[in-house]
Amino acid sequence: MTGEHLDVLVVGAGISGICAGYHLQTSCPDRSWAILEARDRIGGTWDLFRYPGIRSDSDMYTLGFSFKPWTNAKAIADGPSIIAYLDETAREHGIDRRIRFRHRVVRASWSSADARWTVDVERGDARDVVQLTCNFLFMCSGYYDYAKGYTPEFPGVERFRGRVVHPQKWTEDIDYGGKRVVVIGSGATAVTLVPAMAKAAAHVTMLQRSPTYIISLPGEDPVANWLRRHLPTKVAYGITRWKNVLIAMMIFRFCRRNPERARALITRWVTKELGPGYDVGTHFNPRYNPWEQRLCLVPDSDLFQSMRQGRASVVTDQIETFTETGLKLRSGATLDADLIVTATGLNLQLFGGLQATVDGARVDFAKTYGYKGMMFSDVPNLALAIGYTNASWTLKAELICRYVCRLLNHMTATGTRQCTPRLRDASIGEAPFLDLTSGYIKREIQKFPKQGSKIPWKLYQNYARDLLMLKRGGVEDGVMEFSNPAGATRDRESAGLVAAG
Ligand SMILES: Cc1cc2nc3c(=O)[nH]c(=O)nc-3n(C[C@H](O)[C@H](O)[C@H](O)COP(=O)(O)OP(=O)(O)OC[C@H]3O[C@@H](n4cnc5c(N)ncnc54)[C@H](O)[C@@H]3O)c2cc1C
Numbered sequence: 001m002t003g004e005h006l007d008v009l010v011v012g013a014g015i016s017g018i019c020a021g022y023h024l025q026t027s028c029p030d031r032s033w034a035i036l037e038a039r040d041r042i043g044g045t046w047d048l049f050r051y052p053g054i055r056s057d058s059d060m061y062t063l064g065f066s067f068k069p070w071t072n073a074k075a076i077a078d079g080p081s082i083i084a085y086l087d088e089t090a091r092e093h094g095i096d097r098r099i100r101f102r103h104r105v106v107r108a109s110w111s112s113a114d115a116r117w118t119v120d121v122e123r124g125d126a127r128d129v130v131q132l133t134c135n136f137l138f139m140c141s142g143y144y145d146y147a148k149g150y151t152p153e154f155p156g157v158e159r160f161r162g163r164v165v166h167p168q169k170w171t172e173d174i175d176y177g178g179k180r181v182v183v184i185g186s187g188a189t190a191v192t193l194v195p196a197m198a199k200a201a202a203h204v205t206m207l208q209r210s211p212t213y214i215i216s217l218p219g220e221d222p223v224a225n226w227l228r229r230h231l232p233t234k235v236a237y238g239i240t241r242w243k244n245v246l247i248a249m250m251i252f253r254f255c256r257r258n259p260e261r262a263r264a265l266i267t268r269w270v271t272k273e274l275g276p277g278y279d280v281g282t283h284f285n286p287r288y289n290p291w292e293q294r295l296c297l298v299p300d301s302d303l304f305q306s307m308r309q310g311r312a313s314v315v316t317d318q319i320e321t322f323t324e325t326g327l328k329l330r331s332g333a334t335l336d337a338d339l340i341v342t343a344t345g346l347n348l349q350l351f352g353g354l355q356a357t358v359d360g361a362r363v364d365f366a367k368t369y370g371y372k373g374m375m376f377s378d379v380p381n382l383a384l385a386i387g388y389t390n391a392s393w394t395l396k397a398e399l400i401c402r403y404v405c406r407l408l409n410h411m412t413a414t415g416t417r418q419c420t421p422r423l424r425d426a427s428i429g430e431a432p433f434l435d436l437t438s439g440y441i442k443r444e445i446q447k448f449p450k451q452g453s454k455i456p457w458k459l460y461q462n463y464a465r466d467l468l469m470l471k472r473g474g475v476e477d478g479v480m481e482f483s484n485p486a487g488a489t490r491d492r493e494s495a496g497l498v499a500a501g
Pocket of ligand 1 (some may be wrong): 036057144347387
């Protein structure tokens with residue numbers, strides 16, 4: 001690979017990388033490209049996480065790709081079905097042949113004189129470094145650190161005689177059959193784990209410091225399944241996809257505009273699930289308003305069902321210390337456990353740990369502003385596929401993939417080789433890149449780029465708006481600067497290719 005040059009280098013072979021591959025080969029067939037993937041399999045998140053019950057928490061009609069209908073009857077799918085879908089997509093379109101596994105991208109240096117990135121890649125276990133160059137770097141590297149999940153420092157954890165495991169490090173040998181399990185946390189991972197483990201464990205306790213909004217939806221979408229029986233697959237998929245996009249947008253908007261009514265509705269649903277005697281006020285009535293943090297979704301009430309059956313329960317309290325036999329809580333209560341699962345979150349990381357320089361100066365992404373939620377002020381020819389926080393990831397990731405192709409084709413048409421978003425409007429205010437109040441976001445948002453107060457620097461987390469901006473909006477918007485290396489311009493001028501002046 002040493003000395004190799006590619007037009008586009010895609011980093012990561014998860015949902016976004018596969019999507020990038022599809023659009024590059026469909027819309028930019030004359031470009032050379034490859035996907036470098038640090039792991040030895042495709043799928044990213046869906047290959048990494050192996051904990052019991054792993055599943056999507058958004059519907060597969062919007063988490064799936066627009067070009068590959070999701071035809072499984074289940075709308076909320078388990079991890080292995082998602083991996084099978086991704087594998088099939090990559091194989092069908094020959095994207096699998098473009099992936100180089102066990103290639104970790106660690107450094108990238110942009111040279112404006114050459115209008116290209118020089119990229120350092122660590123290969124295999126030996127981590128020998130090889131270099132290649134590319135014109136465009138497309139980071140499809142996800143949003144968290146693959147090495148390790150987040151675990152707070154728990155006092156006394158070394159005293160505990162049972163096993164402690166983070167869901168990101170789940171291994172198949174973990175036996176919880178007939179055991180007493182405590183799951184710490186009440187986010188998407190915890191509410192997936194609890195009903196799945198409750199099927200075999202003696203009892204599962206979900207221990208939360210504070211409650212989360214949890215709503216149940218049917219695991220199968222009857223409208224989608226009806227449409228698939230009566231219409232051609234692609235038509236049925238397209239209709240279901242739009243139906244679900246609109247429903248998710250309406251729920252988000254309703255919650256943000258009518259927080260009290262949304263809270264009352266959710267409380268009523270949970271009370272209906274758990275019965276009037278259950279203390280919903282303590283365990284399911286969060287301190288924040290609905291959709292200030294991601295709403296947790298459970299399919300077919302599985303969590304509530306395991307609670308009704310007495311196989312699982314929720315405790316709202318704080319850990320004072322781990323003990324030899326479990327946990328001692330601030331209230332004085334104790335929880336005995338054989339296995340404690342720390343579903344305490346992820347360590348956020350954008351750009352897959354990449355260290356980047358532009359013309360010799362280190363890029364501190366935290367000082368940059370996101371442009372259209374996908375490129376960064378003063379960083380040329382680099383895009384990041386990052387999805388929505390309030391809808392399926394793929395909806396935005398795919399818009400970004402299409403936009404990158406439009407950008408590349410525009411540069412070909414205009415004979416330019418560098419595109420750099422420039423923030424020159426002094427009236428643009430600054431805001432955090434993500435506006436959710438979740439602990440894992442607040443903990444690390446200062447490491448993220450910022451967003452601005454106006455388009456194209458503002459992130460709306462709204463598919464309809466993004467569709468207009470990224471699919472229909474002009475690539476030349478007065479903010480993106482298209483240029484050529486000084487030398488190249490001179491050469492082209494003398495060859496009569498570019499009008500001088
Ligand atoms: C447990 C869990 C459940 C989720 N459920 C949902 C859901 O239901 N709906 C939803 O919309 N979103 C969900 N998400 C968010 C989820 O991450 C996205 O849906 C989506 O899978 C992200 O795809 P991606 O390809 O962008 O990133 P990832 O899946 O994270 O893939 C990134 C890939 O890039 C590789 N990589 C990273 N850095 C480098 C590097 N430097 N060099 C080479 N390779 C690198 C990684 O090894 C990985 O394979 C979930 C996340 C988690 C953790």
